[in-house]
Amino acid sequence: MEKVTKNLIIEVLVGIVIFTVAAMLAALFLYPKPSVFAGLLLGMLLALSAFLSMALVLVNAMKSSDPKIVQRNSIIGTSIRYLLLIAILVIVIVYFQSQINPVALVIGVFGLKAGAFLQPVIHKITVRFAKRN
Incomplete structure (x- = not known):
């Protein structure tokens, strides 16, 4: 894996953590319950694992030259990610609703989107920091 790709992956992962x-x-001031923090943490872990899977x-x-293999692998990877996410969400709602807040879990998973949006900002900060040193 190229250094640029590794840096991009790390920047998105940092964005997910910053969002969480x-x-x-925000939860500390708005709704300070242990189940909310557990939901946010589990959501962050799901977002991190989903992003690493996508990466x-x-x-x-990018390594493959056959478009059919790329398409098949992409569809399989996406399907597995979404099925696992839905399964974990259903398990949390059915069995662990008192320990893990499902809404906070979903908000934590949205960290995946926030990480992607924060990546350009994090990249600019890291480039400026690298130029100083």
């Missing part, structure tokens, strides 16, 4: 920290700070599928797709 911001959501936890691996894309890196493998």
Whole structure:
């Protein structure tokens, strides 16, 4: 994997963590329940794992020269990600609703989107920091 790709992946992962920290700070003032923090943490873990899964599928797709294999692997990877996410959400709602807040879990998973949106900002900050040193 190229250094640029690794840096991009790390920047998105940092964005997911930043979003989760911001959501936890907001929850601390708005709804400070342990189940909310557990939901945000589990959502963050799901967002991190989903992003890493997407990154691996894309890196493998770039290595392949057959478009049919790329399409098949992408569809399989996406299907597995969504099925696992839905299964975990259903399990949390049915069995662990008192320990893990399902709404906070979904908000934590939205960290995946926030991480993607924060990546350009994080990239600019890291480039400026690298130029100083």
